[in-house]
Amino acid sequence: MKNRTFxxxxxxxxxxxxxxxxLPIGSVFIQSLYIEHGAVLKEVKSCGPFGCKxxxxxxxxxxxxxxxxxxxxxxxxxGTYTNRNHLAVSELKAAWNDSANWSIYFSKxxxxxxxxxxxxxxxxxxxxxxxxxxxxxxxxxxxNSLPKKLKGPTIFVSLLPxxxxxxxxxxxxxxxxDSKGILGASLQxxxxxxxxxxxxxxxxxxxxxxxxxxxxxxxxxxIVFYAGLQTVPxxxxxxxxxxxxxxxxxxxYVVLPHLVxxxxxxxxxxxxxxxxxxxxxxxxxAQASATSLSWIIYNDLAGGEGTFFGSAGATSVLTILGxxxxxIPVLIRTWNDFSRKVV
Amino acid sequence: xxxxxxxxxxxFTLIIWVFVFFWIVAAGFPFLWTMWGSFKVQGDFxxxxxxxxxxxxxxxxxxxxxxxxxxxxxxxxxxxSFWKAALNTMVVVISVVIISLTLGTLGGYALARSGKKYAFxxxxxxxxxxxxxxxxxxxxxxxxxxxxxxxxxxPTAIIVMVAINQPxxxxxxxxxxxxIPKDLDExxxxxxxxxxxxxxxxxxxxxxxxxxxxxxxxFLLAYNDFTVTxxxxxxxxxxxxxxxxxxxxxxxxxxxxxxxxxxVVSATAPLFILVMFFQRxxxxxxxxxxxxx
Numbered sequence: 001m002k003n004r005t006f007x008x009x010x011x012x013x014x015x016x017x018x019x020x021x022x023l024p025i026g027s028v029f030i031q032s033l034y035i036e037h038g039a040v041l042k043e044v045k046s047c048g049p050f051g052c053k054x055x056x057x058x059x060x061x062x063x064x065x066x067x068x069x070x071x072x073x074x075x076x077x078x079g080t081y082t083n084r085n086h087l088a089v090s091e092l093k094a095a096w097n098d099s100a101n102w103s104i105y106f107s108k109x110x111x112x113x114x115x116x117x118x119x120x121x122x123x124x125x126x127x128x129x130x131x132x133x134x135x136x137x138x139x140x141x142x143x144n145s146l147p148k149k150l151k152g153p154t155i156f157v158s159l160l161p162x163x164x165x166x167x168x169x170x171x172x173x174x175x176x177x178d179s180k181g182i183l184g185a186s187l188q189x190x191x192x193x194x195x196x197x198x199x200x201x202x203x204x205x206x207x208x209x210x211x212x213x214x215x216x217x218x219x220x221x222x223i224v225f226y227a228g229l230q231t232v233p234x235x236x237x238x239x240x241x242x243x244x245x246x247x248x249x250x251x252x253y254v255v256l257p258h259l260v261x262x263x264x265x266x267x268x269x270x271x272x273x274x275x276x277x278x279x280x281x282x283x284x285x286a287q288a289s290a291t292s293l294s295w296i297i298y299n300d301l302a303g304g305e306g307t308f309f310g311s312a313g314a315t316s317v318l319t320i321l322g323x324x325x326x327x328i329p330v331l332i333r334t335w336n337d338f339s340r341k342v343v
Numbered sequence: 344x345x346x347x348x349x350x351x352x353x354x355f356t357l358i359i360w361v362f363v364f365f366w367i368v369a370a371g372f373p374f375l376w377t378m379w380g381s382f383k384v385q386g387d388f389x390x391x392x393x394x395x396x397x398x399x400x401x402x403x404x405x406x407x408x409x410x411x412x413x414x415x416x417x418x419x420x421x422x423x424s425f426w427k428a429a430l431n432t433m434v435v436v437i438s439v440v441i442i443s444l445t446l447g448t449l450g451g452y453a454l455a456r457s458g459k460k461y462a463f464x465x466x467x468x469x470x471x472x473x474x475x476x477x478x479x480x481x482x483x484x485x486x487x488x489x490x491x492x493x494x495x496x497x498p499t500a501i502i503v504m505v506a507i508n509q510p511x512x513x514x515x516x517x518x519x520x521x522x523i524p525k526d527l528d529e530x531x532x533x534x535x536x537x538x539x540x541x542x543x544x545x546x547x548x549x550x551x552x553x554x555x556x557x558x559x560x561x562f563l564l565a566y567n568d569f570t571v572t573x574x575x576x577x578x579x580x581x582x583x584x585x586x587x588x589x590x591x592x593x594x595x596x597x598x599x600x601x602x603x604x605x606x607v608v609s610a611t612a613p614l615f616i617l618v619m620f621f622q623r624x625x626x627x628x629x630x631x632x633x634x635x636x
Contacts, residue, residue, distance in 0.1 A: 024483025
């Protein structure tokens, strides 16, 4: 295709992506360097029946004028990055000096909002992703051995957790595990603990969110693996059977190697999607025990305590750096594949 | 010997069947349960005494006189004007699907036919864009949108969602166009068509299966979006998902959780129908990127 034709074909979608994906990445960085204006103060003489005194008041007009003139706020450099709500450099140092051992140090670090969110985000990403692969693989093996008539309905039901809106899916589970809901009440009865509440304990909340994540994403892995299973060459399997390979050996040495590219694909998509975990925290109202990077950005923007563009920008930049670290291995791999093809 | 293998495989089959059965229950039961419960009163759905009441509807019978009640739906759709949110969702979703597909088919076609190195760079760039958490992008829009008075309106959210979904749409359509033989449009160009004419006359008629599949995923992305719609729309333009989220803040205090339950079931119903009719396309779409790439 000629370069010019290519340009015109790709232009609309390129413009959309540059305007609404590339530019915002730049603009969050600029935003993160600024901080909200403080209120403009003025000294007023207020005189009453018992004489005059100087009072400091907020100059409403001047404050709003300043906001109008410089909506970004005042320049703060990397101040927002290093403050307590983000990288908390000085707090880390202080905690290091005060702590007698590692566990005290970690519990102190965990109390800082950014590291708290980072801890949950990473835990979620790196626990959910392998579990999704595992569960999806076994469901695919199972469905593959079902009689033909049952396959369609099974796939239909299996798709539901993935297709449903994440917020709605998490709400549905949340209501069931409520201490008055069916699962919560059953657990109380099973464990004989009438005060058991999944919402009250941080550990249980984390487990709940992870279970939700696996429930939500397993269908995706299942479908991809299931399609992959259809393309496993039957001659190889038959040959392995003649050689006396057991069912397990056939799965391990024939089927699994065939699925390796799919495992890479699913892991890539899952890492990207799980790293931005956000809706389940809203749906489960879990913010007291678990926050994610996306959630703290959302909270800065629409949390109800006002909008903090500088703070949201700084967290966004840090999150984007995190995504970059996650993606680099994949990009290098794809790059090498491509170069090999070209050369 | 052969008997032994036979017997072992039988028990193995049993294990697999039990496993699949458990998965089906885990995947399907929550929806069934919530749908059933949405026709009950709160005292049954969140039963203090015995969750069995949620099945029989004892309190529902006492409070309303029959075992099923539409109170939750009435409250959500009429009292809390969920219908308006549903209407907004329809506008947003249809616009996003149409615009995404128009931009995406043009771009995806170009990427599939270019063969130049920069096409590959663009695809890699799209992959990087695909990985960006949406909320980080949103935090870049908010301030400019406030400043230029663009915040709160449906068109703004639509354009933003189209752009955010573009990387995914491009990748998917690109892989579909790769499957359409090159000879088709090239022979049309030999016959004197320009590239665009070849695209319109020859490629457009045969591209629909791929476009429909991609459209389904655009639909899902727009329909399920919470991040963009919750942050970029004002209260009167809210779509269904942020509306449900706002129910959680207000109605739980008023003791009207059932409104939220009814709204959740209402919002899930279209997705059920979608999967029922387009199961094959969804499955093929999920695997399009994987099996070939």
